Amino acid sequence: MKHSIEVDSIILNNEELFIENKNIKSIEVSGKCILNLFNCNIIDLEINIQDNASLIVNYFNNINELNSRIVVKANNKSSFILNHSFINKGKYNLNIYTDFIKEEANIVVNINGINNGGKLNADVNGYVHTDKLNNVLDENMRIINLNNGLVMSNPNMYISTSKVIANHNTTIGGVRLDELFYLMSKGIDKKEATNLIIKGFIIKIIDNKKLQNKITDLIN
Amino acid sequence: MLKIDNISVKIDQKEILKGFNLDIKLNEIHAIMGPNGIGKSTICKVIMGDPDYIVSSGSIIYDAKDILKMDVTERARAGIFLLNQSPIEIPGVTNAEMLRLALSQKQGALVPIFEFNKKMEEICKKLDIPKSFIHRGINEGMSGGERKKNELLHLWMLEPKFIILDEIDSGLDVDSLKIVCESINEYKSSHDCSILIVSHHPEILKMLKCDYVHVLSNGHIVQTGNLSLAEKIENEGYKSFSGLNKVSENTYEA
Ligand SMILES: Nc1ncnc2c1ncn2[C@@H]1O[C@H](COP(=O)(O)OP(=O)(O)OP(=O)(O)O)[C@@H](O)[C@H]1O
Ligand SMILES: [Mg+2]
Numbered sequence: 465m466k467h468s469i470e471v472d473s474i475i476l477n478n479e480e481l482f483i484e485n486k487n488i489k490s491i492e493v494s495g496k497c498i499l500n501l502f503n504c505n506i507i508d509l510e511i512n513i514q515d516n517a518s519l520i521v522n523y524f525n526n527i528n529e530l531n532s533r534i535v536v537k538a539n540n541k542s543s544f545i546l547n548h549s550f551i552n553k554g555k556y557n558l559n560i561y562t563d564f565i566k567e568e569a570n571i572v573v574n575i576n577g578i579n580n581g582g583k584l585n586a587d588v589n590g591y592v593h594t595d596k597l598n599n600v601l602d603e604n605m606r607i608i609n610l611n612n613g614l615v616m617s618n619p620n621m622y623i624s625t626s627k628v629i630a631n632h633n634t635t636i637g638g639v640r641l642d643e644l645f646y647l648m649s650k651g652i653d654k655k656e657a658t659n660l661i662i663k664g665f666i667i668k669i670i671d672n673k674k675l676q677n678k679i680t681d682l683i684n
Numbered sequence: 685m686l687k688i689d690n691i692s693v694k695i696d697q698k699e700i701l702k703g704f705n706l707d708i709k710l711n712e713i714h715a716i717m718g719p720n721g722i723g724k725s726t727i728c729k730v731i732m733g734d735p736d737y738i739v740s741s742g743s744i745i746y747d748a749k750d751i752l753k754m755d756v757t758e759r760a761r762a763g764i765f766l767l768n769q770s771p772i773e774i775p776g777v778t779n780a781e782m783l784r785l786a787l788s789q790k791q792g793a794l795v796p797i798f799e800f801n802k803k804m805e806e807i808c809k810k811l812d813i814p815k816s817f818i819h820r821g822i823n824e825g826m827s828g829g830e831r832k833k834n835e836l837l838h839l840w841m842l843e844p845k846f847i848i849l850d851e852i853d854s855g856l857d858v859d860s861l862k863i864v865c866e867s868i869n870e871y872k873s874s875h876d877c878s879i880l881i882v883s884h885h886p887e888i889l890k891m892l893k894c895d896y897v898h899v900l901s902n903g904h905i906v907q908t909g910n911l912s913l914a915e916k917i918e919n920e921g922y923k924s925f926s927g928l929n930k931v932s933e934n935t936y937e938a
Contacts, residue, residue, distance in 0.1 A: 641735070643774055646822075649732050650838060651760035651786040660785065664776025668821070 474499070476519070482674060493519045493542075500672045501525075502679075511536045511544070515566070518543040522670045524679050527582075528554040533561075538599075540566035546573045547669040549679075552582040552613075563591045564599040572602045574669045578662055581611035587618045590632070594624045603632035608639060608665060659683070685710045685878045686731070686846055691742030692903075693723075693730050700726045702903035704742070706880075708846075713872075713879040715889050717914060718900035719922050724882045725769050727900075728850045731880070732766040733759050746846065761790050765844030769851045769882075771831045773823035779834065780804065780818050783841045790842075807840045810870075812863055828855030836867055849881040853888040865891040886914035899925055 472487055478495030484502045491499065491511045501523040511534065513519050527550055538544050550556065556579075562571045573588055590601045603619050619632040639661050647657035663683045667676045686708045693701040700723040708714050716724050730737050731744065733756040744751050751759050774782075783804075787795045804818045811833045823831045832852050839847065849868075853861055865888060872879070872892075883889060889897065890911055897914045899907040899922070907913065907925060916924075 642772055645732075645734055645756060646768075646772055646774065647777075647782065648756035649760050649766055650782060651757060651790050651842060652782070653757045653789060654755070656785060656789065657757075660777050660782065661774070664774055664821070666776070668776030 538569040579613040763845030
């Protein structure tokens with residue numbers, strides 16, 4: 465595996481990386497790449513996906529306090545998928561900006577977060593400009609809010625072309641009651657059933673076994 | 685083993701069951717039939733303790749215990765098992781971890797992994813489902829028929845005493861139906877248990893050698909017979925049953 469990590473910035477070329485407990489400032493992508501991030505501090509990150517390149521980021525963070533700004537630039541025929549899950553017990557400000565530089569690119573942002581009594585402010589801003597054609601933008605944010613946490617969430621789309629497919633949805637709620645009933649009906653008590661549901665919710669969008677296992681260990 | 689005495693059940697202010705009685709003894713198999721939307725799944729979920737359904741009067745006694753006072757977990761640990769009409773999926777939680785946790789909690793000790801895996805693999809083979817289901821998310825991406833078999837895997841692992849099968853035959857192809865019935869018959873012959881089954885078809889009731897067939901209407905059982913009653917329904921529909929109306933808004937307006 466050929467890769468180079470400079471201080472805070474990563475250059476990826478046709479590779480998969482697992483990074484833990486680091487601060488990341490920029491990611492430059494060519495070819496097909498996958499980045500798995502466990503408890504990395506992302507404060508101000510810029511991601512640039514070159515023409516025809518693709519990047520999947522699986523990113524979990526256990527948060528006490530974090531102000532995070534992520535800017536994504538997708539070039540011609542590129543693809544970017546962010547699968548971000550987190551548990552927030554303190555204060556989490558998340559601002560994501562996605563922009564299509566050219567045409568026929570794909571951006572998907574999946575966020576599954578647990579806000580456990582914390583204060584969460586999650587904004588996802590997707591831009592599609594007039595002259596940028598045939599791009600696809602998909603934003604999905606699902607938050608389970610526990611113990612009287614506070615959630616402010618804004619999925620924003622700034623779209624000035626009709627040649628785009630853009631979709632966003634946000635769900636904020638508690639643990640799903642049909643799932644709770646199901647697990648309890650197998651003989652699991654309410655507390656453990658809730659933990660299982662939370663664990664499943666957090667890892668189901670993470671497309672990497674090692675990262676899934678790390679998260680499971682952390683939650684257990 | 686399970687005695688339902690004169691219960692009334694509401695959901696969203698709408699009365700679904702009224703004056704419902706049912707008495708199931710150990711090792712008996714009872715079937716409930718009835719038109720769509722009449723309340724068959726409702727009674728199944730009420731026995732399991734689904735909090736969406738409000739039991740406003742009557743009692744359900746199971747193994748000499750008033751289960752209306754027990755929560756869902758307690759009912760499951762007492763041996764009640766519900767195989768839902770459309771089992772939900774829980775991605776991110778595997779069959780194995782769910783079952784191990786359930787068994788460990790019930791037994792108060794960690795389940796040895798080797799025996800656990802061995803048993804799971806044996807059951808998968810019997811049910812003709814891939815071993816990969818063991819570590820797959822619960823019902824995740826599974827077809828309707830596969831889900832029913834996956835739930836049967838749970839049944840074999842949890843070894844319940846009172847089994848509720850809500851349309852287990854729906855979504856099963858002919859071969860799968862045969863495998864599923866063989867599996868249930870095998871379970872029944874090796875475990876003391878009772879079964880309550882809901883189905884629209886006499887086929888499965890015959891294959892399981894059902895003892896009693898009940899027809900549900902107007903919120904309660906209006907007729908009880910044997911397998912020939914199921915045949916009669918198959919041939920004639922529900923028209924010939926006296927006083928059969930769907931639960932209608934004006935009949936039971938809360
Ligand atoms: N969660 C719910 N909210 C509102 N109404 C409900 C709910 N669950 C069931 N009902 C209503 O209760 C009635 C009985 O439903 P139930 O699912 O018990 O029918 P069923 O006899 O099992 O029908 P089927 O043969 O189609 O499975 C129906 O009119 C249904 O619409
Ligand atoms: Mg039903």
